[in-house]
Amino acid sequence: MVEKWIHLNELGGDPWILPIWSAVNDATRSGDIDNLSDDICQLGLWISIRLNILPHVIDRINKETKRLFKFTKKHQPKHIFIIDKNGYAFPDPSNSKYNCINNLKYKLIADIDSFLFELNSLCELMMKLFERLYEHAEKNLPEKNAGLSIKAILEEAGGNSNWFTFLDDHRNTFIHEATPYLAIDISESDNYDLLIMKENIKRFVDPEIFIRLSELNDIVQGFSQAKPVLQSNLISLFRPIPGNDA
Numbered sequence: 699m700v701e702k703w704i705h706l707n708e709l710g711g712d713p714w715i716l717p718i719w720s721a722v723n724d725a726t727r728s729g730d731i732d733n734l735s736d737d738i739c740q741l742g743l744w745i746s747i748r749l750n751i752l753p754h755v756i757d758r759i760n761k762e763t764k765r766l767f768k769f770t771k772k773h774q775p776k777h778i779f780i781i782d783k784n785g786y787a788f789p790d791p792s793n794s795k796y797n798c799i800n801n802l803k804y805k806l807i808a809d810i811d812s813f814l815f816e817l818n819s820l821c822e823l824m825m826k827l828f829e830r831l832y833e834h835a836e837k838n839l840p841e842k843n844a845g846l847s848i849k850a851i852l853e854e855a856g857g858n859s860n861w862f863t864f865l866d867d868h869r870n871t872f873i874h875e876a877t878p879y880l881a882i883d884i885s886e887s888d889n890y891d892l893l894i895m896k897e898n899i900k901r902f903v904d905p906e907i908f909i910r911l912s913e914l915n916d917i918v919q920g921f922s923q924a925k926p927v928l929q930s931n932l933i934s935l936f937r938p939i940p941g942n943d944a
Contacts, residue, residue: 708747710746710750711746711749711750711753712746712749712750712753714745714746714749714925714929715742715745715746715749717929717933718742718831718929718932718933719742721932721933721935721936721937722734722831722936724936724937725936725937730936731834731835731936732834734834737830738827738830738831738834741823741826741827741830742827744823745820745823745824745827748816748819748820748823749820751816752813752816752817752820755809755812755813755816756813756918758805758809759806759809759810759813759914762802762805762806762809763806763892763911765802766799766802766803766806766880766882766892767882767890769789769795769798769799769802770788770882770884770890772789773788773789773884777789778884781901781903803880806880807877807878807879807880810878810894810914811872811877811878813914814865814868814869814872814873815869815873817865817869817917817921818865818866818869821848821862821865821921824848824928825847825848827932828847828848828928828932831932831935832935835935835936837935840854848862848924848928849862849863851927851928851931852924852927852928855927855931857923857924857927858920858923858924859920859924860916860920861916861917861919861920861921861924862920862924864913864916864917864920865917865921868909868913868917871896872896875896876896876897878894878895878896879894879895879898880892880893880894880895881893881895881899881902881908883902883910891910891911891912892910892911893908893909893910894908894909894910894911894914895907895908896908896909
């Protein structure tokens, strides 16, 4: 039985939920809606925590990728694979930094996996929030399926929703069907790129079975641009835009 404990202070970080709660509170005080239930408020807390987690995971991926590229710059000609010739995996086990590079590789794999999981979980929580707040405001979502609702809201606002499809596809692949593994594209000597494999690839000719770090960056940028659009939509449920009867 837990008899004594310490709670960790939550100082906050991403304020995405706060303007939404402000609009809800205004509508509650004016008598337009009832008070929110505890489980809806809890959803807001869970979303805020995951919003605060995500930048830390992204920061680790960026730092670990830079470190891995720095180590890989020390490769030798024998380590280079080309279309018609295999090389040797880098680094050699005899390398004094072998364990360091190997550990770094697995930390990066874990953080890429974590990024896909955390962002996908965050989107699922946001979907639930949309469902509950639309229901509380006695309004209908644009689509019956919550996932399609978020896509529809973004597209109606002229925003990009491709990132949402990419996230869903990559997350499903790596959570249910495969484990990410890494290679490094050194085609441009001054501009390395991270390749995240879905299979044990011998040749990188089919873009369907690997993704690039830049594609993860596209997901990050897409979600970042979507946040204010989704936020504004929920605010408008309780604080309608003047002249907009929607």
